[in-house]
Amino acid sequence: MNIASLAPLAVVLPILGAALTFALNRNPLAQRAVSIALLSLTLLLECWLLASVWTTGTASVTLGGWQPPFGVVMVVDQFSSLMLVVSSVISLAVLIYATGQGMADGDREAPVSIFHPTYLILVAGVSNAFLTGDLFNLYVGFEILLTASYVLMTLGGTGPRIRAGVTYVVVSVVSSVLFLIAIAMIYGATGTISMADLAMKLAEVDPGTANLLHAMLLVAFGIKAAVFPLSFWLPDSYPTAPAPVTAVFAGLLTKVGVYAMVRTETLLFPGDSLNTPLMVVALLTMLVGILGAIAQSDIKRLLSFTLVSHIGYMVFGLAMSSVAGLAAAVFYVAHHITVQTSLFLVTGLIERRGGSSSMDRLGGLAKLSPFLALLFFIPAMNLAGIPPFSGFLGKLGLLQAGIALGTPLAITLVVGGVVTSLLTLLAIARVWNRAFWRKPEDADYPAAALKDTAAVGLLPRTMVGPTAALVVFGVALTVFAGPLFQLAGNSAEQMLDRAAYIHSVLGGNAKVPGVAAPQGGGK
């Protein structure tokens, strides 16, 4: 049996769940049960996909009976199935966390009847974007997840959320329009929008035209992935959303942009025509992002800036277009999704326990709630890249790939990467020192909740549980870094080779065009 024929279920199951939970909007208990059960089922399915793709290789399925290159295909390869599994783990943990928060609060803040269907549609959009092998279907996947994210971002319709939501919606719509223009021009130039077919036909397009199409796609995805200088919307809009929503946005949405950039760079436009600008942009993203983080006094905003900054690492790995660099980038994406989401979830807990997420108001949390301090400390050190955590391993892989490449620009990026890592440690240490270590009375404006030492009920188990599970998952990425790096290496080789992808979609007789420009070192 072709394993890929199960792949559409990764999109269909969440959408089915959305329909069911929407019908059950008067019964919060049933809503929770349905959405958690269906997401768990999706996760199991995706683990199965990953396991079988690992052994049997890339598989694809045509939808609706239209043969490629005319119909929409879904392609499961190692990279997409890895992204699916990690994203489902994240979304399941966040869903349980949000459910726990809803139960603890008696659902006063968020209108829960809307939350579950919208959240499931977001998950479906993310899965669709990861699985699709068709450029326009990728656009549709983006639109599904973006429209769901608009609703989640403005949940409750309070003043600050509407203000942040406006920026977010306008920027996202503009990026989608850019993407659509790029698709139209690609169709005009080649007459196809199937990605495997494009990989063949774009090789015959005039290099100048190809560069224009390439740059347009990168700009459109760069806005979604929050790459400097297209990143200003992110720290402005993410922090105001409810904690679980911010967590899942931080983990998934920017990474879908990174995923699309990886596909563009490897499948559609291989070679190194735009590698130099990408590297410069990666360096600026890292440095500008982390310098912004240091200036912040609100933990959520600080984390949003570190999110922007660490996107730079992934773009760096991608821009090297060597197996080592791409493998490290794939590993880094998996690591960063997990760690950034756990940190945002922990921040939600900090906000509940301390009554604020501003470092000017917090203090003494380590004494007040040692377990919370532990939950913050582990992913924080992981993010900063302290050995032996996965953040260190991912950065080490990137730096080694950069040194193997050996060009002056790559070496500059290696230095920039180390500096960014140190500055991340500084930013995280500021949070630790202020919110956790100092006495509550040392805070500039101590929050009232800090004096209440008995308020353990503010941290319900249903919220701490998924956070702790996610932290453990992050540590597991460290423990099983060997197999994960092997998987990342395999998927990087496959993506740079392209033959497996194209043959799986267009059949074994398709002739894969060679890469025109020589590839960088590090092979």
Add this chain to the structure above:
Amino acid sequence: MSVNLTLLIVMGVLYACGIYLILERSLTRVLLGLMLLANATNLLILATGGYAGLAPLFTKSTDPRDFNDPLPQALILTSIVISFAVTAFMLGIIYRTWALARQDDIQDDVEDRRVAKTPSFDAEDDSVVPEETSEFPVTALTEAAKEGGPL
């Protein structure tokens, strides 16, 4: 590939007006700009389909080259539906902004402005460390003894 010049000119004008409008600060104008951009893009997709032809309903006697390219029209249909949904949502947000703040403008991020105004000197981070060289200061010990706590 032949194209329709009128459609191209209309598309250009729509793009120009759309870009001009999304640079405004008023939300309603931004929304109008986005709508114009979406429609201009639909025209662009239509133009990629090439010359106008017969409706793509298969008949054996017709030469395949006489048919219109159906794919761009399918894409446009999807894109119209999407932009319709987004426009409706934006209208909802604009109405909500009006209900909350009684204004139609995009508002500043307060926290961003506050951070930008923060002086580089931070009283807590940068002030001189008070002179206390001992790891276990005497004052703390005596205070602990006064409270009857463990030394």
